[in-house]
Amino acid sequence: MTDNSSILAKLNLFAKLSELHDENPFKYKSYTTAAFNLKKIKEPFVEMDLQDLLTIQGVGKSVTQAMEQIIQTGSFPGLDAWLQKTPSGVVDMLNIKGLGPKKVKVIWEEMGIDNVSDLLDACRQNRLVETKGFGLKTQAEIMKAIEFSMTSQGQWHYARLLDKCNTFKDEIKSIFPGYKFEYSGDFRRCCNTINGLVCVTSIDLMELYEYFEGLELECEVEDDEISFLFEGQIPFTIICTDSLDFERVLFETTGSKEHLNMLDYQQGGHIGFTTEEAFYQSKNLPFIVPEQREGRDELEYNLNDQHFIEYGQLKGVLHNHTNYSDGLNTLKEMAEYAKSQHFQYLGVCDHSKSAGYARGLDEDRVEQQMREIDELNAKLLPFKIFKGIESDILSDGSLDYEDEFLAKFDFIVASIHSNLTMSEEKANARLLKAIENPYTTILGHPTGRLLLMRSGYPIDHKLIIDACAANHVAIELNAHPYRLDIDWTWIQYAQKKGVWVSINPDAHEKMGYHDMYFGTLAARKGGLLTQNTLNAKNLEEFEAFLMERRKLKNLI
């Protein structure tokens, strides 16, 4: 595996192991910095000239050399040397969120625990509480992190699979032209994370099997199904069926059990319908798009004459970072690229001053950026850059600048980035105060979750959405495929309450805008209508929206 994230994981692991073994920080700190900064590069490292990365902070010759070796051999000598000295269970512990090398060192050396399941046991028996540096709170956090990593195994982010799945489908279609081949299951339903892949095809089972044999792909055949590990790790089942039955099998394997039950669908009892549309019609129901077939409230909200949001309908890109804070591209590059992609406006929201880790902007830097925005706006007409900020919501719920200064921005995305470990009560109170701040326009990534990595702080979604409605605050659907936060399951509630949803890429480089595609899929899954999508407004409408808000808040 030499995709970008696994290469960076190895650089990070090297730094963590160095710290674990008391190495001089001088020898490994740059690896952590490099791995952090290189995360923003979307282009595969394997296709790049790594020398081009040397301008990035933390990336020196030793780092690019290590990367080259990882690409060629899967590892590098410095990492191998540490791995030889460290039990594999201890390495696993380093991958648990919230457990840094210092704590792992105590657990391993002082408590004699060298694997994750023993650590979980020790937590359950409260043994960590008695150790110096660990309290009840840390112990509970470690336990939660271990449990979370255990349930996340065997799942993949949708976005990580999409390109690979499309390539595979194209390959199969070119080898077997004229046959039907379609993904099904949770992948076709565009779930945020995927358990495994299923597809349906009209290709003859034996022909397909022979083709896989030719590729030396290890696969199993049972009845009319072929199973194998896709990319060596993802369970993949191909169901071969008669061309006439293709739509029926596709339909049966796409919707969740709950959706099929809702339709009174009997397996095998509805033979021979030619299209999915025809089936819904026979039941006197509107056609339900595959991504919504979850068995929740999709039959209630699929009414006539409504339009679910599509990627091509987004007119603006809100919530983006430039190299003023932790983005890779300049303001000018971000703006020109947005314009070239036919967006009508761009919302620049670099980090606010408390976000020291992300080079958050103090007042002077904000004013400098605002001057540059004015200059660019004069040149890029009719395209417009809006002056925004992603203001940290501080521990007490306040925003990161004085009111007089907040008034200078066109709009503000308020997000929590620090002290993420908190009770639901505390999280609610913090968010409510930020939502009630008249300057808050959009609530950013409401739970702070990272799918398959971090479950996010607990919040009372209804309470928060109600507060957004009462205070005319829009809610972000953060489109980064690891966030997709607010979760799609809350979109209907937000819509009922009249809350605008903004599909924001949170781009840290210009190509990041395209993540809005994944945000749109999640939004459609929750049934978000175009008319309720904030950034589907055109420039004039968005300006009018901001003006209206100011009036409502008595800010002008």
Ligand SMILES: [Zn+2]
């Ligand atoms: Zn953020």
Ligand SMILES: [Zn+2]
């Ligand atoms: Zn952001």
